[in-house]
Amino acid sequence: MTAPARAITTPAVAARRPGWPRFKRILRTVAIYGLLLLLSSFILLPISWMVTAALKPDTAPVFTFPPDWFPTEHFRLETFSEALFNPLNPYILYAFNSFLLCAVNIVGAVISNSLIAYPFARLRFRGREKMFGLLIATMLLPAPVLLLPQFLIFNELGWYGADLPGIGTYASYLPLVVPSFLGNAFFIFLLRQYMRTIPKELDEAARVDGASHLQIYRHIILPLTAPVLVVVAVFTFLGTWNDFFGPVIYILDPQRYPVATALATEVTKVGTKWNIVMAANLVAIIPPLIIYFLSQKRLIGGIASVGIRG
Incomplete structure (x- = not known):
């Protein structure tokens, strides 16, 4: 057992x-x-x-x-009203100048960069990749290197401190807004990478219906690239709103200064009223904050979609 x-x-x-x-x-x-x-x-x-x-x-x-x-x-609290409506330094006028520059540059950046990115992404032609590589190579050039050649070109065109009939000294904005209608390598890259992810079957179906390339671009590609277009618009707004060197170089009339340039030149004067300058600075940071919060979801989603899909 x-x-x-x-x-x-x-x-x-x-x-x-x-x-x-x-x-x-x-x-x-x-x-x-x-x-x-x-x-x-x-x-x-x-x-x-x-x-x-x-x-x-x-x-x-x-x-x-x-x-x-x-x-x-x-x-x-009256300091803020004095900063905006001071007849000697009307920051409300400087803000209007900044909004005007931003609006024109946004329109130019959205139209030009999307038009340039479309053939690189959707069309096939000889030398496409080489041309795109050359375009991307221009991003290696530092912006200060281009200041002198650009100034010489714009001065030869008569745009430096320009004063034209009908628009007056607002003509001096031409060197600040015309480049936005000529494309930006970084924005073209973002849009091209996103456009390549859109199914080609949409283009083929549109061509079967008799649509031209311009119609395909306008009615199909442009609406589908809205998230990246928001990124282009926001970056253009911030770059234009904070631009200092461009207006200092090309604008001779102080009444045509944008807000960033007006604030920077104000601190160099003798007898500056710092309370008014600080009030104007606080007002100047409000528009970028509003733009960011209104476009936050699309901005982050657009950047993420380019990184994931591109």
Whole structure:
């Protein structure tokens, strides 16, 4: 008779505390948000100082140590209206000039870059890849290298400080807006990569119905590339709104300055009212913020789609 087999037992595993995974997840979330708040403070603190300086009266010192933070002892909301409608420095006029430049450049960038990208993406012709490679190679040229040749060309055309009948000194905007109608290598690359992902069957079906290339571009390709066109429009707006060197070089009439150039030249003057300058700076950052928040989903989606599909 054999002895009964003894049951093999294993040591009991200590049960984990049921709340530990949840506590660990909460701790990780708190650490991430704390780090984000710390990093964002490097951006928010200067803006907070700008708000404080803008709300100070003319007689109050702006540059103090330690710096004053909002709310100040005496503050004036009228500083913003003075900054916008000051007859000597009408920042509302400078903002209008910036919006005018942005609108024309956006129209030019959307039309020209999409038109140039279309044949590179949808048509087959001899030397297409070589021409596209040459176009991309132009991105290697630094922008300052092109300043002198561009200036010589525009000066020869009579656009430097131009004053033409009907539009007056607004003609000096020609060197700032005409290049947007001639294409940009980076934008052409983005649009070409996205257009290549659109099924060719759509073009073939349209050609069967008798559509021309221009009709295919207008009614099929252009609507489908809307996410990338938003990227082109937003980047063009930001580049034009923040442009300083272009207006300084080509515009001779201070009344035609855009807001970025007007703000930069104001700080070099003697007796600058810093509270008005800071108020104007705060007003100047509002349009880019609005544009970004309105187009945030399409902007991020357009960039991501080019990276994934292209």
